[in-house]
Amino acid sequence: MAFIKRKTAVKPVEAPRDYSELENAGDLLNFAAKNKIRTEPLDISSLAQLLGIKMIFEPMDGDDSGSLKKNKKTGEWVMKVNSLHHPNRQRFTIAHELGHFINDSANQDEFSDTVFFRNGESNPMEVAANRFAAELLLPEESFRKYIEYTSSKVEDIADYFHVSSLAVRIRAKQLGYTGHNV
Template structure:
């Protein structure tokens, strides 16, 4: 089991290596390239948001090109989570090919590996240190979840879950 504090540290280190210190610099394609992962859109079944595949020892991510950009971004970050956290404990499909994919089970966090990948994605796309900085900038009377989701270019649902998991007290009004 990967500890969630370790996930926070891993994403912080990745962002630091790339000198990403503001929300507008978070680019999942740049991060994937830095990690050596090939990322491309694909036409996938509507029940599959993305795939992480290791083929001939090379990592690939394919994401559903028919989904909303915010969902694609989270899916890529989720699949990067599988690469960073789970590449050594793969699901074998063929002798030299491994596949992990994001579907409805991963959205609801049914499996531990899926929860960890979701946590990685949330931490990568909405780092706590950046959220802490941005909270101070929320204009009076603005909905913090909606405001922050626009700053980080993620869905309001993803931002709500992230803030809730980080135990921000202002969420008590929701």
């Protein structure tokens, strides 16, 4: 018996992971849902790992939130998060770095971040990464629904989405809410 190469039975080569179609926070949320990752509140660490990013949680100096760097030898992206920060702040850090990953990683190999929501932040790349993070952790539709059907208290919203009260207030302002609660 001979083994004959059959031209028609070529095993398809597994396509390289290509995430270039993921262009914004909404795309990432759809991608998470498709891959059975919880989206409300978003399981953001799993999402980052699914994107092939190596996650490292370690203690850092006070104001350092985290960083995202490409290993020049292996091409692997590594995200470090300050494990001393409140878990909700760590989530925002990861979301912010994912903003850099999606928006900026084609042009830059290294991002380091300290304090977010700096008053008068003027670097457009940082403003965009914060915006991306807010859209990822507090998607407009879910945010509005929660306020309409469940509660408009900042603390309740923060608890539900696992973000800080400050993040909720900023998001509420972005979406045009005003008042004592949001």
